[in-house]
Amino acid sequence: MATSERRPRNPQGEGARLRDELITAAGRLLEAGTDLDTLSLRGVAREAGVAAPSVYLHFASKDALLREVRQAHFESLRRAIELASATVQDPAAELFAGSLAYCRYAVEHPGSYRILFETPHATSRLEEFSGSRGEAAFRTLVDGVAECIAAGIARPGDPFRIACDIWPALHGIASLRRTATGFPWPPLEDQVRGILEAFTGIPYGTQSAVEETTRDRTT
Amino acid sequence: MATSERRPRNPQGEGARLRDELITAAGRLLEAGTDLDTLSLRGVAREAGVAAPSVYLHFASKDALLREVRQAHFESLRRAIELASATVQDPAAELFAGSLAYCRYAVEHPGSYRILFETPHATSRLEEFSGSRGEAAFRTLVDGVAECIAAGIARPGDPFRIACDIWPALHGIASLRRTATGFPWPPLEDQVRGILEAFTGIPYGTQSAVEETTRDRTT
DNA sequence: TGTACATCAGTGAACGCGCGTTCACTGATGTAC
DNA sequence: TGTACATCAGTGAACGCGCGTTCACTGATGTAC
Numbered sequence: 001m002a003t004s005e006r007r008p009r010n011p012q013g014e015g016a017r018l019r020d021e022l023i024t025a026a027g028r029l030l031e032a033g034t035d036l037d038t039l040s041l042r043g044v045a046r047e048a049g050v051a052a053p054s055v056y057l058h059f060a061s062k063d064a065l066l067r068e069v070r071q072a073h074f075e076s077l078r079r080a081i082e083l084a085s086a087t088v089q090d091p092a093a094e095l096f097a098g099s100l101a102y103c104r105y106a107v108e109h110p111g112s113y114r115i116l117f118e119t120p121h122a123t124s125r126l127e128e129f130s131g132s133r134g135e136a137a138f139r140t141l142v143d144g145v146a147e148c149i150a151a152g153i154a155r156p157g158d159p160f161r162i163a164c165d166i167w168p169a170l171h172g173i174a175s176l177r178r179t180a181t182g183f184p185w186p187p188l189e190d191q192v193r194g195i196l197e198a199f200t201g202i203p204y205g206t207q208s209a210v211e212e213t214t215r216d217r218t219t
Numbered sequence: 220m221a222t223s224e225r226r227p228r229n230p231q232g233e234g235a236r237l238r239d240e241l242i243t244a245a246g247r248l249l250e251a252g253t254d255l256d257t258l259s260l261r262g263v264a265r266e267a268g269v270a271a272p273s274v275y276l277h278f279a280s281k282d283a284l285l286r287e288v289r290q291a292h293f294e295s296l297r298r299a300i301e302l303a304s305a306t307v308q309d310p311a312a313e314l315f316a317g318s319l320a321y322c323r324y325a326v327e328h329p330g331s332y333r334i335l336f337e338t339p340h341a342t343s344r345l346e347e348f349s350g351s352r353g354e355a356a357f358r359t360l361v362d363g364v365a366e367c368i369a370a371g372i373a374r375p376g377d378p379f380r381i382a383c384d385i386w387p388a389l390h391g392i393a394s395l396r397r398t399a400t401g402f403p404w405p406p407l408e409d410q411v412r413g414i415l416e417a418f419t420g421i422p423y424g425t426q427s428a429v430e431e432t433t434r435d436r437t438t
Numbered sequence: 439t440g441t442a443c444a445t446c447a448g449t450g451a452a453c454g455c456g457c458g459t460t461c462a463c464t465g466a467t468g469t470a471c
Numbered sequence: 472t473g474t475a476c477a478t479c480a481g482t483g484a485a486c487g488c489g490c491g492t493t494c495a496c497t498g499a500t501g502t503a504c
Contacts, residue, residue, distance in 0.1 A: 273480080
């Protein structure tokens with residue numbers, strides 16, 4: 001939102017700072033609701049308080065800028081999850097903390113999340129999944145599930161396959177909260193717990209678990 | 220893709236035909252990968268083989284055109300689900316058929332699905348969920364779950380709350396298949412069955428169900 | 439210490455383009471008398 | 472049957488705008504001698 005204020009020139013030798021400022025400015029625009037497809041190079045430059053051609057001092061093209069913006073936001077999501085997971089010890093709590101952090105990030109930074117998982121981009125269309133930044137992130141989910149199985153807290157099963165169900169479910173509840181705004185969604189925490197419980201069998205104490213024990217009650 | 224061919228003028232009294240042709244043309248562009256945000260009035264006119272101002276004979280503005288396009292695609296998704304559900308009798312099979320049809324539609328018509336559930340639009344931001352077209356569609360899912368519970372096939376529970384989990388999960392697996400293209404996704408049918416089983420308890424005979432019975436096998 | 443020069447961060451003007459929208463029109467087809 | 476007119480479906484040219492990108496430049500700061 002820091003539009004229209006004259007930005008002082010960087011001291012010599014630190015021109016690279018503008019690079020970060022541009023990525024940050026793009027992030028601000030995304031948070032403010034601008035779509036990745038409608039995000040313009042000129043708009044980013046304006047937001048950074050800089051002339052449009054200055055962008056070319058650090059990025060070869062608009063696409064190159066957006067690519068770096070995406071990368072920065074991916075890193076930011078990764079950090080949010082890591083931070084949340086680090087606060088707890090046992091594997092079940094860690095799985096929940098990480099999952100919730102993922103959804104919270106998506107809900108709280110919709111523009112950011114959108115460019116990560118809701119926008120197809122030329123690069124990722126070509127690049128293979130294996131070895132990608134995304135694979136590394138997914139692997140921590142797989143590992144989390146595996147730990148819970150190894151600890152005997154979760155139902156036995158293929159951790160990879162289970163993670164293949166959890167990720168989309170988390171993505172779904174976060175993503176639809178943005179699109180279906182009028183929908184009476186259950187609290188996010190409850191829903192995350194319910195998803196993890198449904199796919200891993202870990203008893204997080206959701207309502208459905210309670211109902212399972214009192215199965216014969218009539219609706 | 221019917222670009223650049225001279226479209227014959229409609230006979231008098233049937234000018235309204237162009238209206239449908241424009242909506243269809245927009246649909247073709249969406250299928251071809253054009254984004255809703257990048258879809259231009261001029262592009263649609265071009266695809267329909269008509270001059271740009273002709274659009275204004277039937278739509279007040281670009282937004283009005285896109286609104287109608289969205290509505291048409293919603294109707295098309297609804298029909299696809301209805302058609303699939305009608306082929307089977309018992310409630311569990313119907314739930315599966317409808318769910319699979321939903322995902323298939325999303326996967327096979329990504330551009331269409333995208334404008335329905337992955338693009339925020341001014342109208343739906345304002346309009347309440349209750350009474351909307353979306354609510355009617357969601358209700359059929361709730362009803363499907365309720366029938367399964369009533370028939371004693373599904374675990375007892377709140378059908379609405381269960382549908383709140385199923386919808387995002389289905390959305391997730393369909394949506395991420397488009398974004399995470401390189402990911403080694405399990406077959407769509409298996410995944411849909413797994414989701415329904417996890418949230419309703421209906422034994423669709425997925426692998427995880429098998430594993431559940433042979434719980435003591437080591438990983 | 440003074441000065442010429444190089445480097446560096448960034449700018450202003452201009453380009454060609456496609457966009458949404460407006461406007462006055464064209465020319466075929468139907469209708470009234 | 473002939474003709475004047477109305478209706479209807481659609482067009483071509485033009486508008487002002489913001490876009491991505493290129494280009495030659497400016498002016499402050501550092502460095503060599």
